[in-house]
Amino acid sequence: MNWIELSASKITKSIRENYPQAASEKVLIYSLSLLINTLTAVLATLIFCFFTGHLAESITTILAFLGLRYLSGGFHLKSAVACCLFSTCLLTGLSHVDFEYLKYGPILDIISLIIFTFKAPEGLENVSRIKPAYYPLLKILCILFVSANLYLHSSLLSAIFIAQAFTLTKLGYSFASFLERR
Numbered sequence: 001m002n003w004i005e006l007s008a009s010k011i012t013k014s015i016r017e018n019y020p021q022a023a024s025e026k027v028l029i030y031s032l033s034l035l036i037n038t039l040t041a042v043l044a045t046l047i048f049c050f051f052t053g054h055l056a057e058s059i060t061t062i063l064a065f066l067g068l069r070y071l072s073g074g075f076h077l078k079s080a081v082a083c084c085l086f087s088t089c090l091l092t093g094l095s096h097v098d099f100e101y102l103k104y105g106p107i108l109d110i111i112s113l114i115i116f117t118f119k120a121p122e123g124l125e126n127v128s129r130i131k132p133a134y135y136p137l138l139k140i141l142c143i144l145f146v147s148a149n150l151y152l153h154s155s156l157l158s159a160i161f162i163a164q165a166f167t168l169t170k171l172g173y174s175f176a177s178f179l180e181r182r
Contacts, residue, residue, distance in 0.1 A: 004040070004080040008032035037080050038066075041087035048088075049095045057156055058095040064160045065091060068145055071138045072120040074167030075176040076127060082179060090163065097159040105158040109149050112158075115165035116142040122168040 001009070012028040022028060042062055049058035077083040099105075120142045121135050130138065149157045166172045 002079070002081045004033050004036050004084065005029065007036055033080050037084045037087070040084050041091060044088045045091040045095065048092050052096065054095045058091065060156060061091050061095045061160055064157060065094065065164060068142065068161065068164045069167070070128075071145070072116060072142045072164060072168060073122040073124040073128070074164060075123060075173045077176055078180055086179065094156070094159050094163060097156055099155045099159075101153045101155045101158065105153060105155050106150065108158040108162045109146055112146050112161040112165040113143060115168055116146060119165075119168035 008029045011032050012025055015022050015028060016025060023031075045058050045062060046055065049055050077086060116139065121130075121138045124130060124135070124138075125132075146161050149161065166175075
């Protein structure tokens with residue numbers, strides 16, 4: 001058991017002792033593991049980016065990436081620690097991306113739009129409470145979100161969008177499998 005699951009287990013025991021009517025132990029451990037994982041990745045990213053002078057970019061990255069990920073889905077790592085480390089590295093790395101938008105951004109945005117059009121939402125079945133009837137709306141929201149950057153011209157958003165789009169592809173899922181073997 002890793003430190004994320006151990007922490008979730010301890011918190012769950014405390015919750016169940018004080019509130020017996022709370023959700024089942026399995027549900028609480030799963031939910032708390034996700035929460036601890038996400039908070040750890042977000043806080044680590046914010047702290048690191050604060051010291052590198054990219055705090056504003058990290059906030060933009062966190063909000064845009066997690067918002068788009070909620071709408072579009074993508075691969076998930078099975079290990080909570082692997083997910084936390086990968087998420088921290090990805091969010092921190094994206095926070096430091098800066099390039100000339102007009103040179104590369106439109107290309108990245110169009111590639112992202114194509115991927116989201118054909119693949120989003122992907123992999124939400126067992127990790128989201130969103131009903132499949134709303135999936136077409138999620139796809140439209142993803143497309144609108146990415147399309148807005150063709151007007152905003154943000155290199156940071158282009159990098160975020162292509163990174164999230166990658167998590168929807170077969171190559172992305174193969175990469176996740178590769179990381180899980182390590």
